[in-house]
Amino acid sequence: MALQLYQLWIGLNRDHHLLYAAYFNQAVTLSAAGRPEQARVSLEKSIELNPDFYPAYINLGGVMEALGQPDAAVDTWNGLVTRLGAITGHGIRMKCTALKQIARVLEDRHQIVAAENVLRQSLELDNTQRENAEHLLASRMVQCHWPVIEPFEGMDAPLQMRNFSPLSLAAYTDDPLLHLASAWEHCCKMFGRRIPRLPDVTPADRADRTRLRIGYVSSDLKAHAVGYLIAEVFGLHDRAKVEIFAYYCGPAGEDPLKQRIRADFDHWIDITGMNDETAANRIRDDGIDILVDLNGHTKAARTRVFGMRPAPINVNWLGYPGTMGTAYHHYIIADEWIIPPGREMYCSEKVVRLPCYQANDRRRAVASEPPSRAEVGLPEDKMVFCCFNSQQKISPLMFDRWMHILHSVPESVLWLLECGEEIKNRLWEHAERGGIARERVIFGKRLPSPDHLARMTLADLFLDTFPYGAHTTASDALWMSVPILTLSGHSFASRVGGSLSRSAGLPELVCSTPEEYVEMAIALGNDRPRLLAYREQLRAAKPNAVMFDTNLLVSRLEDLYAEMWADFQAGRLPRPDLANLDVYLDVGIEHPADTSDFTAEDEYFARWRLGLAGRNHLYPLSPDSRLWTNPDTENG
Numbered sequence: 001m002a003l004q005l006y007q008l009w010i011g012l013n014r015d016h017h018l019l020y021a022a023y024f025n026q027a028v029t030l031s032a033a034g035r036p037e038q039a040r041v042s043l044e045k046s047i048e049l050n051p052d053f054y055p056a057y058i059n060l061g062g063v064m065e066a067l068g069q070p071d072a073a074v075d076t077w078n079g080l081v082t083r084l085g086a087i088t089g090h091g092i093r094m095k096c097t098a099l100k101q102i103a104r105v106l107e108d109r110h111q112i113v114a115a116e117n118v119l120r121q122s123l124e125l126d127n128t129q130r131e132n133a134e135h136l137l138a139s140r141m142v143q144c145h146w147p148v149i150e151p152f153e154g155m156d157a158p159l160q161m162r163n164f165s166p167l168s169l170a171a172y173t174d175d176p177l178l179h180l181a182s183a184w185e186h187c188c189k190m191f192g193r194r195i196p197r198l199p200d201v202t203p204a205d206r207a208d209r210t211r212l213r214i215g216y217v218s219s220d221l222k223a224h225a226v227g228y229l230i231a232e233v234f235g236l237h238d239r240a241k242v243e244i245f246a247y248y249c250g251p252a253g254e255d256p257l258k259q260r261i262r263a264d265f266d267h268w269i270d271i272t273g274m275n276d277e278t279a280a281n282r283i284r285d286d287g288i289d290i291l292v293d294l295n296g297h298t299k300a301a302r303t304r305v306f307g308m309r310p311a312p313i314n315v316n317w318l319g320y321p322g323t324m325g326t327a328y329h330h331y332i333i334a335d336e337w338i339i340p341p342g343r344e345m346y347c348s349e350k351v352v353r354l355p356c357y358q359a360n361d362r363r364r365a366v367a368s369e370p371p372s373r374a375e376v377g378l379p380e381d382k383m384v385f386c387c388f389n390s391q392q393k394i395s396p397l398m399f400d401r402w403m404h405i406l407h408s409v410p411e412s413v414l415w416l417l418e419c420g421e422e423i424k425n426r427l428w429e430h431a432e433r434g435g436i437a438r439e440r441v442i443f444g445k446r447l448p449s450p451d452h453l454a455r456m457t458l459a460d461l462f463l464d465t466f467p468y469g470a471h472t473t474a475s476d477a478l479w480m481s482v483p484i485l486t487l488s489g490h491s492f493a494s495r496v497g498g499s500l501s502r503s504a505g506l507p508e509l510v511c512s513t514p515e516e517y518v519e520m521a522i523a524l525g526n527d528r529p530r531l532l533a534y535r536e537q538l539r540a541a542k543p544n545a546v547m548f549d550t551n552l553l554v555s556r557l558e559d560l561y562a563e564m565w566a567d568f569q570a571g572r573l574p575r576p577d578l579a580n581l582d583v584y585l586d587v588g589i590e591h592p593a594d595t596s597d598f599t600a601e602d603e604y605f606a607r608w609r610l611g612l613a614g615r616n617h618l619y620p621l622s623p624d625s626r627l628w629t630n631p632d633t634e635n636g
Helices: 002-012 019-030 038-047 054-068 072-085 089-106 112-125 131-143 157-162 166-172 176-192 225-228 256-263 276-285 303-307 396-408 421-433 449-456 470-479 492-504 512-524 530-546 550-569 581-588 601-618
Strands: 210-220 242-248 265-270 290-293 313-316 331-334 350-353 383-389 413-417 441-444 461-463 484-487
Touching: 019 038, 019 054, 038 054, 038 157, 054 072, 054 089, 054 601, 072 089, 072 131, 089 112, 089 131, 089 166, 131 157, 131 166, 166 492, 176 303, 176 441, 176 581, 210 550, 225 421, 225 470, 242 276, 276 303, 290 303, 290 550, 313 550, 331 550, 350 421, 350 550, 383 601, 396 413, 396 421, 396 512, 421 441, 461 512, 470 484, 470 492, 484 492, 484 512, 492 530, 512 550
Parallel strands: 210 242, 210 290, 242 265, 290 313, 313 331, 331 350, 383 413, 383 461, 413 441, 461 484
Antiparallel strands: none
């Protein structure tokens, strides 16, 4: 109906001074109706009639991208940037928007260096663009562009610290109190402090529920790290206890894993094209009792849907290694190693625990024959350390430790995952400054999962990153009986490797200090028979290892859901603790992570108490502040 009205008005008003606006509105409606080619024609008409109507350029670039023409989209936005020479508030806003769009497409096409330059231009114009600042910092981490924080006009170091995305901050610093405060700040800025809620569901409304309806919201129920982990879980659910719904919010397209996962759900609903209100109402209409967030603070998450409270209970699990910092996530699922008893203060949610937090798929496909070492460019008879974590998890301090390990294990090599030439050269140059020839840092091609799993067996020892360690990659390595040396810190992301190694039967490879990590790596690198024994130990333990007992995990998960439901029915639903998080953010950003990545627990708590005492002197803290009312480190 709207399209017909626009068409009629345009036909009758060919000389109207606002004809360009009518074409623009027509294009918006056509885009919403999934007709991008017709929208393109209308936008071009709008620009032809009024070349200074800047929003048309923004939308035309978006339409070009939707039509599979990203180069034309970037050209369109660059054309707008060139036109916007005049310094006006509107011009600056439009130029920033165009630069943001250009950067997004460049990132999607893995042109990270160009994207960083564009994002920096945008932030020099307007440093309040949180999303652009988050992407700038993330792009520097992906490039191993150290130091990550590099002040520039309008963006000093403290302001950049305030603008980390929660996911990037987890890889930047081992500081769970700062992670909590930053997650809260991110949600406040990105989604607002108040999200309109649907009417509350009361216990009386669901008093007769005998089989819980569980909704899993995720963009990653496909060939993705989360999909590889969780694939087996859904088919093991006891349908006498639960009915399960998938709310998929990822990209279109099919792959065998997505098809397998979809087949194991009772209901599969694609909410990708739905706005948040429509998606929330669909979840409410489905009568979901417990809504599980498998994205957390990651790409394509639908956090605002959770804020609308379509289900009475919201749960944070698996997709993001840390607290959500929201007023509407009630529970976080962990285990006793990842969030030890007494450290629940690191989370806004109530902590509940599985025997091992991370799900595993025992049916994952593995290629039948691994390649030879020679075929992948590795030395046949030398020590091979590996780390197949993504580059943004590699910190300068950890890379320096690796170089020290290589120096102390003669002729050993470090095997990393393939990356762009500029990133490779940057890491090689860093290695050479540490006295290690670039030939000893080898990059392996990115392969399909079955081939990658088979290839992992060529490594002798997996060296984990810190503070954001291996998660799916750790599961893959341990499944292939490759031992992992890991360092556990304070934060969720730093402790997953320790949880997995312990659950797989090798607690002795979980280190508690960087010095222990380096010493252990050197000792193992010079004792390959011991590593072979660890490999055999992993292989023998696998049938009974807690880490790979997916039936146990699903059974306990259903117990947790029942306990959550009992809390709701009894009026005991947890209330997220968000007290004083603005103060915690102020204190937390003062600590430079580029010079020190690990702190002993006593020192960590002492630093925080000192910072809080300084703030309390000026602005008294409320009595329920986490560390301020708990001076005894043992009690947290």
